[in-house]
Amino acid sequence: MDKCIEVKDLTKIFEARKVVDQLSFDVNVGEVYGILGHNGAGKTTTIESILGLNQPDCGYALIFGKNARNERKILFERIGVQLQVSYYQDNIKVIEVCEEIAALYQNPADYHQLLHQFQLDTFKNQYVDQLSGGEKQKLSLVIALIPQPEIIFLDELTTGLDVVARREVWNILKNLKEKGMTIVLTTHYMEEAQYLCDRILLLKQGKKVIEGTVNDIMQSGPYQNLEEAYLTLMEEKQ
C-alpha cells in the first residue's frame, strides 16, 4: 500500500510540556484514518504539525514525502483542510468566501454544486457570521473540498451538527472515500469512527495508545463495543 502521510517520532512541546510525544504513524492512500483521544490529547496539534502550521520540536511529518513547512506551494493544491476554528473576513457572504477560495486554485471544484450538495444553496447570500454553528461546519467542508484535494484533514467536522446533518456528512465522506480520497479526521463520536474509519489511532497525552482497525481494537480485549474499548484502553495507560 502506498503511504501518503508519514509521521515519525513527532514531538511538540508547549510551555515545557510534551503535548505530542514521539508519535509515529503512516496513512495510506485512499484510507480514512481517525485520530481519537480525550480533550487536550494532542489531536489538533498533530494535524497542525503535519500541515506545517507548527514546527515540531523533534521528529517530522511528511505529506507525499514532502515537509509542508518547506513545500507549501506544491502541497497546497493537493490538500483540503477543515480546522476546528475557522476565521473568515468580517462582512463576507457565503458565496464570496467560495469565490475567493476557488480563485486560489488551478482546478477548483464547482462550488455551486458543493453548496447544493450540502444544502447551503439558500444561504449563498447570507453573511458567514450569521450562519448557525452547523451551517458553518458544512461551509468549512465545502471550502476544504474546493481544491479537489487528494487528502482532506477534518478536525471534529461533525461536532455541532444535528443527527440528520451528521449522517449526511458521513455519506458524503463515504462517497469521497469510494472515489479514492484520503481522509484524516478527528472525532469524539465512536459511532462515527466505527462507520467511517479504516484505521484508528488512540492518543493519550500525545502518545499512541493503540492503532488498528476497529476489529483489531475490539479484539485487543473483551470489549462489547468501541466505546468500551476506548474507555478501558485510555484508562489502562495512565
Ligand SMILES: Nc1ncnc2c1ncn2[C@@H]1O[C@H](COP(=O)(O)OP(=O)(O)OP(=O)(O)O)[C@@H](O)[C@H]1O
Ligand atoms: N499554542 C499553544 N500554546 C500552549 N499550549 C497549547 C497550544 N496549543 C495547544 N496547546 C495545548 O496542547 C494540548 C493539546 O491540544 P490539542 O488542541 O492538540 O488537543 P486536542 O486533542 O485536539 O483536544 P480537543 O479534543 O479538546 O480539541 C492542550 O493541553 C492544549 O492546551
